[in-house]
Amino acid sequence: MAHAAPRSRGTTRQVRPIRTPDIFDERVHRMAQVGIPVVLGLVYGYWAAANRRGGGPVTGWNILFGFVTAIVFIVLCLAVAAFAPLLKRELHSLTKSAFAGASVGFLYSQSGDSVLRSAALGIAVTAGVFGVFFYRYYTREDAAGNRIR
Template structure:
């Protein structure tokens, strides 16, 4: 079978996918996602702490304080980590994830050693994933390859 040759001046497909969201959507998501994650995290920590018991005022306060601290730390990590080298960038994000999981596990009444072991395991796994991601998408100077 034969195929027609492409004509001169034919449109070339773009190499990147188009950005369908404008800057306002990205700005809203930059702060909206940590707020949503923080609310879920605060509820989860409060639920772990009460262990199926009744919801009290102190439990609600604990949940909201935990949510606010998580939101602030999540936004700080999201803003500051990309400015670091890829190793520290990966370590910052993975340490945040490991500490967050270890804190949730600690609220369920587990021992400190179990929480530390789980936090270190999560940190190591997340570090491996993020380091691989940043290592394969940056050049030696740390500039992103587009």
């Protein structure tokens, strides 16, 4: 038969479980919502400017083009991140994938290749990203669009 273990008669103290520090709290998420598009935009602007100059010298117009491209990318990325989750899963997937495809197509067009090849690459990227995002949202939402936890 099993018996209870004897307990000391001294004072019993409450032992709290040790919590690990929460390094990804709400404040970090708010900073990342803006910080990640800014970093991606700066990299994208530099990449577009480098594609456009094609190994030639860096000029003031090239730097201006890179910064304007970065600002437009940042604004569009923030807009997609803010408004796409409000849509149904099909349109949500299509919005994000269209942004990714257009971004890749624009980068490719800056290298001086034909517009048709840039459009074909953008459409191919859009189709691939759409498949991934649609699968992700389709398997993690119910029919009403509510997230399944």
